[in-house]
Amino acid sequence: MSATIIDGKAFAATVREKVAAHVARLKDENGITPGLAVVLVGEDPASQVYVRSKGKQTVETGMNSYEHKLEADTSEADLLALIDKLNKDPAVHGILVQLPLPKHLDEDLVINAIDPAKDVDGFHISNVGLLGTGQKSMVPCTPLGCLMMLRDHHGSLSGLDAVVIGRSNIVGKPMAQLLLGDSCTVTIAHSRTKDLPEVVRRADIVVAAVGRPEMVPGDWIKPGATVIDVGINRIDAPEKGTREDGSVKTRLVGDAHYESCAAVAGAITPVPGGVGPMTIACLLANTLTACCRANGLEEPEGLTA
Ligand code: GUN
Numbered sequence: 681m682s683a684t685i686i687d688g689k690a691f692a693a694t695v696r697e698k699v700a701a702h703v704a705r706l707k708d709e710n711g712i713t714p715g716l717a718v719v720l721v722g723e724d725p726a727s728q729v730y731v732r733s734k735g736k737q738t739v740e741t742g743m744n745s746y747e748h749k750l751e752a753d754t755s756e757a758d759l760l761a762l763i764d765k766l767n768k769d770p771a772v773h774g775i776l777v778q779l780p781l782p783k784h785l786d787e788d789l790v791i792n793a794i795d796p797a798k799d800v801d802g803f804h805i806s807n808v809g810l811l812g813t814g815q816k817s818m819v820p821c822t823p824l825g826c827l828m829m830l831r832d833h834h835g836s837l838s839g840l841d842a843v844v845i846g847r848s849n850i851v852g853k854p855m856a857q858l859l860l861g862d863s864c865t866v867t868i869a870h871s872r873t874k875d876l877p878e879v880v881r882r883a884d885i886v887v888a889a890v891g892r893p894e895m896v897p898g899d900w901i902k903p904g905a906t907v908i909d910v911g912i913n914r915i916d917a918p919e920k921g922t923r924e925d926g927s928v929k930t931r932l933v934g935d936a937h938y939e940s941c942a943a944v945a946g947a948i949t950p951v952p953g954g955v956g957p958m959t960i961a962c963l964l965a966n967t968l969t970a971c972c973r974a975n976g977l978e979e980p981e982g983l984t985a
Pocket of ligand 1: 778
């Protein structure tokens, strides 16, 4: 069997098109432009790349982007004051504080200072609780993107056995809640799970979100199952040779061993080009959703959980 490749890059493009079309209508019919504020504290290079990409895509879909870059030694009080200002700003419908924060800042405190209605990351404790009780909430972007791809591939997920490997607050736990919301039978597996291969072999849907390169081999996968690979791991690729400075070139791999899993699975997301591009697309979708809710307008169809 050869798996269907779930093309996250193409899917993300369709999500962005839907967002852009809805944003254009909002502007025309209601005179409203959704706005996303992204806050970056410090100079973490990976975070800088993400923030640039978020700002660019926000503008490309017709929304306003407000970037706030703060020094690495910004005090908690100053950061909280900025969040308070953004909470009160009617032009800002979504607020994202890029993580990780420098060590002297309390991430939970900062995230929970965001107005839950503007919490487009879905990390605020209120949104976590709303999602856990099946109520309308802001949903974390990466799991939302995974859910969209699963719904698109399967139609209904009802009754399917799903195993989520990884129990992070950002991916594993909300992913499990979303799958439960779509009536899957859900198992959350993690580093202490006994006989992980057997647990994974039962699954119709495997979501790998542990951050360990290629840890899920093909012989853990039930024939025909769908593999959603959330991992983005950079590993040495000596087969690609060396750079000018003599260092070994690298490549990106997921948490699933792609070739062996693709040989058994019914469908699989590649790395790169699978889940990754969906995360920012869902951030844009969440910003639009937050804007519609703030203005009492109809929410976009197919872009929420
Ligand atoms: N850092 C890495 N991923 C994320 C994310 O999804 N949201 C935020 N706020 N920071 C991140």
